[in-house]
Amino acid sequence: MSLDDTNLSLHARIRADIEGAILSGTLKPGDRIPFEHELMTQYGCARMTVNKALSGLVEAGLLERRRRAGTFVSRPQIHMAALAIPDIQAEVTGRGQIYRLELLSRDVLPAASVDPERMRPPRGAKVLALTCRHLADGVPFAVEERLISLKAVPEAATADFTEVAPGSWLLAHVPWTEAEHRITAAPAARLAGALGVEESTACLILDRRTWRGDQPITHVRQVFPGAGFDLVARFTGAGGAAA
Amino acid sequence: MSLDDTNLSLHARIRADIEGAILSGTLKPGDRIPFEHELMTQYGCARMTVNKALSGLVEAGLLERRRRAGTFVSRPQIHMAALAIPDIQAEVTGRGQIYRLELLSRDVLPAASVDPERMRPPRGAKVLALTCRHLADGVPFAVEERLISLKAVPEAATADFTEVAPGSWLLAHVPWTEAEHRITAAPAARLAGALGVEESTACLILDRRTWRGDQPITHVRQVFPGAGFDLVARFTGAGGAAA
DNA sequence: ACATAAATAATGTATAGACATAAAACAGGG
DNA sequence: CCCTGTTTTATGTCTATACATTATTTATGT
Numbered sequence: 415m416s417l418d419d420t421n422l423s424l425h426a427r428i429r430a431d432i433e434g435a436i437l438s439g440t441l442k443p444g445d446r447i448p449f450e451h452e453l454m455t456q457y458g459c460a461r462m463t464v465n466k467a468l469s470g471l472v473e474a475g476l477l478e479r480r481r482r483a484g485t486f487v488s489r490p491q492i493h494m495a496a497l498a499i500p501d502i503q504a505e506v507t508g509r510g511q512i513y514r515l516e517l518l519s520r521d522v523l524p525a526a527s528v529d530p531e532r533m534r535p536p537r538g539a540k541v542l543a544l545t546c547r548h549l550a551d552g553v554p555f556a557v558e559e560r561l562i563s564l565k566a567v568p569e570a571a572t573a574d575f576t577e578v579a580p581g582s583w584l585l586a587h588v589p590w591t592e593a594e595h596r597i598t599a600a601p602a603a604r605l606a607g608a609l610g611v612e613e614s615t616a617c618l619i620l621d622r623r624t625w626r627g628d629q630p631i632t633h634v635r636q637v638f639p640g641a642g643f644d645l646v647a648r649f650t651g652a653g654g655a656a657a
Numbered sequence: 658m659s660l661d662d663t664n665l666s667l668h669a670r671i672r673a674d675i676e677g678a679i680l681s682g683t684l685k686p687g688d689r690i691p692f693e694h695e696l697m698t699q700y701g702c703a704r705m706t707v708n709k710a711l712s713g714l715v716e717a718g719l720l721e722r723r724r725r726a727g728t729f730v731s732r733p734q735i736h737m738a739a740l741a742i743p744d745i746q747a748e749v750t751g752r753g754q755i756y757r758l759e760l761l762s763r764d765v766l767p768a769a770s771v772d773p774e775r776m777r778p779p780r781g782a783k784v785l786a787l788t789c790r791h792l793a794d795g796v797p798f799a800v801e802e803r804l805i806s807l808k809a810v811p812e813a814a815t816a817d818f819t820e821v822a823p824g825s826w827l828l829a830h831v832p833w834t835e836a837e838h839r840i841t842a843a844p845a846a847r848l849a850g851a852l853g854v855e856e857s858t859a860c861l862i863l864d865r866r867t868w869r870g871d872q873p874i875t876h877v878r879q880v881f882p883g884a885g886f887d888l889v890a891r892f893t894g895a896g897g898a899a900a
Numbered sequence: 901a902c903a904t905a906a907a908t909a910a911t912g913t914a915t916a917g918a919c920a921t922a923a924a925a926c927a928g929g930g
Numbered sequence: 931c932c933c934t935g936t937t938t939t940a941t942g943t944c945t946a947t948a949c950a951t952t953a954t955t956t957a958t959g960t
Contacts, residue, residue, distance in 0.1 A: 423913060442832060449940065460915045462705075465941085466712075473716045481941050482923040589686060599842035599861035599881070616859035618842035638842070666943060692910065703945045708911085725910045725953045 424459055428467035436476055436487055446484045447477070502548045502556055502636070503579055511550040517576045518545040518557075518608065522564070532561055533623070533633045539565035544580055547608055554610045560634040566626060581634065590624040590631055597621075602639065611639050667702055671710035679719055679730055689727045690720070745791045745799055745879070746822055754793040760819045761788040761800075761851065765807070775804055776866070776876045782808035787823055790851055797853045803877040809869060824877065833867040833874055840864075845882065854882050 422430060435441040448456065453464045468485055471477040479485045506513040521543045525535040528543075535541050542562040548555045560580050562570045567588050575583065598619045606613040618638045624631045665673060678684040691699065696707045711728055714720040722728045749756040764786045768778040771786075778784050785805040791798045803823050805813045810831050818826065841862045849856040861881045867874045 425913075451940075460917090461941095462916090462944095463914060465943095466709075466913090468941095469709075469713075470716060473713060479941065480923075481921070482925095482939055484940070597840055597861065599859045601857075601859045614844075614857045614859075616842045616844045616857075618840065618861075668943075694910085703947095704911095705946090706944060708913095709943090711911095722911060723953080724912075724951070725908085725955095727910065 424457065425463050425467040425470075428453065428457055428464060429470055432467070432471060433476060441487050443487050445487045447487065449484055501579075501582060501585065502558075503582055506548065506550040506555060509550070512552075514549040514552065515575075515577070515579050516547040516549065518547055520544055520575070522571070528561060532635075533563065533630050535563045535630055536565055539563055540571075542570050544575060546575070546579065548579070554608065554639070556636050556638045557605050557608045558634050558636040560632060562632045563630050566629050566631045580632075584632060588626075588631055590626050592625040594623045595620065602637070605637050609637065609639050615639055667700065668706050668710040668713075671696065671700055671707060672713055675710070675714060676719060684730050686730050688730045690730065692727055744825060744828065745801075746825055749791065749793040749798060752793070755795070757792040757795065758818075758820070758822050759790040759792065761790055763787055763818070765814070771804060775878075776806065776873050778806045778873055779808055782806055783814075785813050787818060789818070789822065791822070797851065797882070799879050799881045800848050800851045801877050801879040803875060805875045806873050809872050809874045823875075827875060831869075831874055833869050835868040837866045838863065845880070848880050852880065852882050858882055
């Protein structure tokens with residue numbers, strides 16, 4: 415089973431063996447893996463050690479366990495992928511380009527005047543509305559329109575967003591518990607000027623909203639001219655099915 | 658700590674307590690949580706029980722542990738979200754519309770003539786190239802261009818893709834181990850006719866590739882006219898930071 | 901003061917047992 | 931044949947202990 419006697423701990427080796435068998439296809443979704451008792455004698459260890467290995471794989475979603483029946487390879491149900499939502503500054507500098515931020519507008523709005531489609535701040539709260547342009551080597555890379563609830567993030571009122579991008583600032587300051595992303599395509603339209611493209615240019619639009627419990631924190635719409643950017647989601651996982 | 662004495666197991670309760678404290682913000686990223694030894698006396702249990710609770714939270718990415726230093730709330734680095742990649746048929750019927758599939762073209766190509774950007778099939782392998790149109794209530798919903806490696810999926814050569822969409826067929830037949838998704842925006846261009854829109858219409862483009870080990874299985878490019886569709890990723894999780 | 905060695909304190913791993921729990925298999929009784 | 935208990939069995943949880951590992955702190959020698 416484990417030809418290479420690496421320096422892994424025993425439970426990590428058991429785990430790696432099973433994970434490998436699943437990823438290589440030797441074990442297929444729905445297959446039953448040996449009982450804890452069998453693995454225990456097979457590896458010559460205590461049941462807790464086997465249990466810890468299997469528990470990790472259950473947590474990771476590779477296995478399912480049914481009492482009395484045994485432990486089975488999960489059939490990956492919905493096709494999920496880990497989507498890395500990029501920090502724009504990191505994305506630009508990661509490409510070896512020079513990043514620059516421009517703050518195009520900054521306003522404090524009463525909650526009532528905020529489009530409820532974008533954010534539903536608590537009654538009476540104030541909302542900071544920002545428009546920023548991200549540039550890569552001086553060329554517009556993206557424009558973002560952002561709302562920040564000052565009820566949730568009062569410190570934002572005094573933060574200087576001419577140097578640090580609001581996204582990076584929030585990333586470092588405010589924890590969230592829920593997030594929603596919506597990805598669409600649309601023409602640049604009224605943002606064409608700010609992006610330096612034609613009005614009809616196809617753009618990738620990323621809407622992101624975050625909450626802390628019930629309280630909304632921020633909503634941001636980032637608009638990327640189509641040619642310059644794409645989102646990549648890479649997934650290595652349990653024998654799903656190729657769609 | 659745990660006011661509601663639910664029917665949870667002890668390690669699950671410890672875990673829930675800490676998870677709750679993180680999600681509610683009582684514990685912030687970077688904070689140190691009590692040592693195992695302290696939690697052990699606090700809950701009146703063995704260290705292994707505490708350890709199991711914490712190990713789960715480490716696996717889930719909520720905690721980080723440093724020997725001799727203690728256990729800390731993670732500062733969530735990259736912003737990840739679970740993205741549900743939709744099955745088009747399910748998406749359409751889920752909206753209460755009638756789904757229909759049209760097979761526009763079907764060819765078998767030698768590996769050498771396949772754009773290596775799309776797929777790198779093994780030498781000498783044949784590749785099935787399909788173009789399909791998905792319709793919702795008779796209106797074009799998406800066009801997909803697909804390559805299927807007949808080396809990896811020989812059964813595809815004889816499958817009837819005029820009824821079942823290739824995506825659904827593969828979903829039911831072929832397990833994968835790795836997948837990559839790339840999301841971009843572009844004008845409809847040469848697919849404008851098939852989609853029934855202007856050439857300049859902004860479209861959402863989803864490129865998906867799947868592998869089984871090193872062997873490529875399929876590549877598909879699905880093109881959605883901008884107005885008709887969006888991808889949604891919802892994430893409830895560990896005290897990340899609001900970007 | 902500075903490099904080096906020893907003590908310390910936290911997590912990491914593992915053990916051998918125990919009892920709990922739930923679901924499947926098996927038995928009988930109607 | 932169906933329904934109902936009873937037994938079996940694999941996982942679920944937990945304990946008390948032991949030693950390993952490693953980064954820090956403290957002590958020590960130059």
